[in-house]
Amino acid sequence: SYELTQPPSVSVSPGQTARITCSGDALPKKYAYWYQQKSGQAPVLVIYEDTKRPSGIPERFSGSSSGTMATLTISGAQVEDEADYYCYSTDSSNHHTGVFGTGTKVTVL
């Protein structure tokens, strides 16, 4: 089955830049989406179609994709950005089947 791989954890100091990667064989053909999940809360979409930011999401969140890797960047990370982050995409052979990445815990301290 299709897999998306993320680093388990990323740590940054406030004001620094955090980069979270997501690796998957189908990413050259399929968009990546990114979700933020704070403790005890439902996930929130922060990036869609590799690079687009939904309304209400701070500009410090940005996305990019190249080859088999998508990246979520938090520029000038804030304490309130501490959360779990998940990438999401679909299999190239079955675009109806969703797959979440393994998740990355971002610590800002």
Place this chain on the structure above:
Amino acid sequence: QMQLVESGGGVVQPGRSLRLSCAASGFTLSNYAMHWVRQAPGKGLEWVALISFDGGNEYYADSVKGRFTVSRDNSKNTLYLQMNSLRVEDTAVYYCGKDGGGPNYHLESWGQGTLVTVSS
């Protein structure tokens, strides 16, 4: 304001059934595909199922195929997940989500989730 509210979770024995509901408000449910996603305690997110806007097509993760059925009643603004032959490993918070449209299916908005515990 758009809202999704899940209900129907609880404690159930292995092998039994449970039906979850997701009440939608603030948008026209019949215009959107809908998803179910789950999260086991302390674990990551797992996509479970997708149903097309009119209910004509359903898609499932391999882990639930043949046991779970997603359905919808657009006249009642409600999405359902019928879960049969439940296993201990189905224990999770179950979220419903509205599809965001565009070139790939994905969840644009989520409910707050309902906890399902499968235990003897």
